[in-house]
Amino acid sequence: MTNPDQERRIAFEWREPRSAYDVVIVGGGGHGLATAYYLATRHGIANVAVLERSYIGSGNSGRNTTVIRANYGIPEAVRFYQRSIELYQRLEEETERDLMHRQKGLLWIAHSEPGVRAERARAAINTAFGARTEFVTPEEIARICPQVDLSGGGIWPVRGATYHPEGATARHDRVVWAYAEGAMRHGVEVHQRTPVTGLRLDGGRVTGVETPRGPISAGVVLAAAGGHVTALGEMAGLRLPIRSHPLQALVTNHYERRFEPIVASADLLFYVSQTARGEMLMGAEIDRQPSYSYRSGHHFLQYTAFRAITLLPFLRDLRVLRQWTGICDMSPDYSPIMSATPVEGLYLTTGWGTWGFKAIPAGGEGMAALIATGEPPELIAPFSLDRFAKDRTLADRGSAGTH
Ligand SMILES: Cc1cc2nc3c(=O)[nH]c(=O)nc-3n(C[C@H](O)[C@H](O)[C@H](O)COP(=O)(O)OP(=O)(O)OC[C@H]3O[C@@H](n4cnc5c(N)ncnc54)[C@H](O)[C@@H]3O)c2cc1C
Numbered sequence: 001m002t003n004p005d006q007e008r009r010i011a012f013e014w015r016e017p018r019s020a021y022d023v024v025i026v027g028g029g030g031h032g033l034a035t036a037y038y039l040a041t042r043h044g045i046a047n048v049a050v051l052e053r054s055y056i057g058s059g060n061s062g063r064n065t066t067v068i069r070a071n072y073g074i075p076e077a078v079r080f081y082q083r084s085i086e087l088y089q090r091l092e093e094e095t096e097r098d099l100m101h102r103q104k105g106l107l108w109i110a111h112s113e114p115g116v117r118a119e120r121a122r123a124a125i126n127t128a129f130g131a132r133t134e135f136v137t138p139e140e141i142a143r144i145c146p147q148v149d150l151s152g153g154g155i156w157p158v159r160g161a162t163y164h165p166e167g168a169t170a171r172h173d174r175v176v177w178a179y180a181e182g183a184m185r186h187g188v189e190v191h192q193r194t195p196v197t198g199l200r201l202d203g204g205r206v207t208g209v210e211t212p213r214g215p216i217s218a219g220v221v222l223a224a225a226g227g228h229v230t231a232l233g234e235m236a237g238l239r240l241p242i243r244s245h246p247l248q249a250l251v252t253n254h255y256e257r258r259f260e261p262i263v264a265s266a267d268l269l270f271y272v273s274q275t276a277r278g279e280m281l282m283g284a285e286i287d288r289q290p291s292y293s294y295r296s297g298h299h300f301l302q303y304t305a306f307r308a309i310t311l312l313p314f315l316r317d318l319r320v321l322r323q324w325t326g327i328c329d330m331s332p333d334y335s336p337i338m339s340a341t342p343v344e345g346l347y348l349t350t351g352w353g354t355w356g357f358k359a360i361p362a363g364g365e366g367m368a369a370l371i372a373t374g375e376p377p378e379l380i381a382p383f384s385l386d387r388f389a390k391d392r393t394l395a396d397r398g399s400a401g402t403h
Contacts, residue, residue: 017191017216021049023371024209024218026196026232028052030061030172030357031349032224033179034364035371036188042365043372046187049218050180051211053195057176059226061357063326065249065283066172067262067273068358069106070131071122071164074396076382077335078129080362083379085131085166087361097178099170100276106167106262107136107145109311111156115267119162126164133164145261153310156268167262169273172357179364196225199235205344206236220371222347227292227327229350236343240350241388245286246293247328247354248300252318254278268307272315280318282308286328286354296323328353335394338366338376339385347371348385 023039025032028050040046052058068088070081092099110116119135126133138150138158150158180190191213198210199221208217223232233240255278264271270284284304287297301323309316331337331351336359339348349367352359366380376384387393 017049017051017189017194017211017213019214020208020217021189022047022218023220023222024048024216025050025222025224026209027059027224027226028056028176028180028190028192029059029224029226030057030176030179030360031352031363031367032222033176033183033190034360035222035224035349035367036190037179037183037186038365038368039372040183040186040188042368045372048183048188049216050183050188050190051194051196051209051216052190052192055192056180056190057173060326060328060352061176061226061360062173063249063324064172064357065271065273065281066169066357067106067271068168068170069164069262070166070358071106071108071126071133071162072131072396073122073125074394075125075129076394077396078126078131080379080383081358082130083365084359084362085168087365088168088170088358091175091178091361095178095182097174097181099174099178101168101170103166103168104261104273105144106164106264107141107161108164109141109148109161109263109265110159111152111265111267112159116159118266119160123162126162131164132166133162136161136163145259145263147259147312147314148263149311149313153313155310158311169262171276175357175360179360196232199232199346201236201343204342206346218345220345220347222349222367222371224349226352227329229329229348236341236346238341238343240348241332242329242350243290244292244327245288245290245330246325247283247286248296248323248325249281249283250301250304250320250323251275251282252280252315253321255280255314255318257314263312265307265311268311270304270307272308272312279321280315286330292327294325294327296325332388333393333395335396336363336383337385338363338370338380338383340370341385
């Protein structure tokens, strides 16, 4: 028997990729690695290579603010994200790794009458499709999170909120590593520093990938390349309905009191939670201008700090320690794309925008089933690429980062 530390050293030993696999997954983020893990553990398909151009988790899976929730705005999304919540709740046990998963509850605050109506509608649709969400009054908000200034600084008075008790966080890079190690224990190979520079095509079929370490043949190629997915689409002659937008986040120094829930405001477009170290972690909406720039900006810092301090005045005594950016793959209807493509053998998991960390378990599970059986499981079938051509889009504005 090897102990877990030995396993880890063995698994990440440097070696050259082989010349052929059943499945090549492009991108070692949460979605690529979770798909590899579920292919190996649920379907016995382990002749799989995950090719990551940098290090695993170097994309958005290692840059996000780690919020896990299912309180979305359309039935298809509520059901899908609820499945992911359930998988996350069992993931530490399944992978035998401490993921720092913690159920905290999530408050989604409304400051206006339209906001209250939207939150009441959210509670109704969540309840109808399997997620636990209830409408709460300002008095109940004060009980759940005493730090909230109910007057909203005299500018944005708090009118009510939805409370989603299963809202949670988990340590993002630990999730990535747990899936990578779990997949490798079952025979999957993960090759870091291995960019895919081209797709090999034969007629209307994908037959492999090009890399600086040589060509690799594959029966199936999954593009799980986050904000850089359109470049892969182009390699196959596909124009994907994705725009890449920067999304920023920041973290403060340690707040000495405990701040239990995740707090979001749909009207003010920001959200905040406390990390295990006691830091306050904040995010807001995407940068309007599509770009691949990882630069962090003063504008984000200014408006996020101003709005957050208005609702949570204690934040004014803290200092911003770090600010960073990820590149988000935004779909036109704010819903993911988990799908086969017109190129035979080429699959996509994309459109994860600002909301895809919470989706890693259910997304990986669904994509693995699609690749293994050729049929999309019911939970992911509505999220196919052809929904745009068929006018069956899934407009979901249930995320703070999408207004
Ligand atoms: C600041 C920020 C905050 C966020 N907060 C949340 C949140 O609180 N909750 C939530 O649910 N979601 C959140 N998200 C979104 C979430 O992080 C992403 O949707 C999710 O991580 C996407 O995972 P992925 O595996 O699809 O992509 P990624 O993690 O980006 O992985 C894609 C990988 O592909 C690699 N790659 C790209 N091109 C190639 C190539 N040609 N060859 C080989 N490798 C390649 C990249 O290097 C990268 O590692 C946030 C995102 C950001 C940026």
